[in-house]
Every structure is written in structure tokens, then in C-alpha cells.
Amino acid sequence: MTREKNKFKNCPECNLPGIIVKKETVISLLSEDAIIRISGxxxxxxMNPDCDISYYGLDSNISFKCDEMNVPLWFKRNAHPIYACYCSKVTKDDVINAIRKEGAMTVQDINRITGSMKNSDCSHHNPLGKCCHKMIQDIIDEEKMSSNNCFNLTCPLS
Ligand SMILES: [Zn+2]
Structure with a gap:
């Protein structure tokens, strides 16, 4: 794979740095109306949770709003539903349920219970074009942390 040598540009709206995403990912996740405007x-x-911009051009002045995408961005405020795996449309709630109710401990457990990461095509479904594995692992880690806290505080549920 060739690295593109474009000058990096911050978000035109909030001026914070974003993450570079492949054009094929952008095209497959924008709504039909938004694709018509694409340039560059x-x-x-x-990646700013409070900013209304989703994708923006690094070699053009184009930018797109969150509601011009086919899927909600999991890290933006008011995202609903929050997807943990975009390929199989498994939500963060599905993952949390698998951990709390089915005792899932690993990403493999989550995949078996929820069907996540099945038929993976991350470069066309995940907004970053990356594998969902890390997002699922992050939720597992978050859950482990909160159940540890619960244990320390002698949680009434345990
Ligand atoms: Zn922004």
C-alpha cells in the first residue's frame, strides 16, 4: 500500500486534527446526496465528539456533516445506535449484554455470541476503514474496569 503524501489539515469546523481515511471508505459511507458533492x-x-463534521477533504475544501452519512459515528455525541461492529451491525449494547448476561470475556466470545466480525468488510463499513476488533476490545476493557469498581464498592448487584 502506498502512503499518500498530502499535507495534513485539521477539521475546517473545529480545527482539531482528524484521522486519515481512504476514499473508498468515505464513498461507501456517505449518503447518495452527499456523494454527488465529493471532490479531491x-x-x-x-474525531471531535462535539463537532458536526464527519469527513473533510485534505486536498479539497469539501466537508460533510454527520447526518450526510449512512451510519452514525460511534464517538459523536448523540450517536444512536452506537455500533461496536459496523460490518455485522452489532451495537455496543449487544456487546455489553454478551459480557454481563452471557459471561463473554474475550473478543472471540463476543464474536461467537453476537455474530460480530462475521463477513468482515471493514474498509467499506467501518467509518475509519479499520477492523472493529479494537472497538470490541475497548468495550470489554471498559466493562472489566467498571465491574472492578463495582466489586470494590461492594456493589449491591453482585
Ligand atoms: Zn471537527
């Missing part, structure tokens, strides 16, 4: 070849995703 390199893009970034604004």
Missing part, C-alpha cells in the same frame, strides 16, 4: 482524493474523519 484524500480525506480525514473529524
Amino acid at each position: 482524493d484524500s480525506f480525514a474523519l473529524c
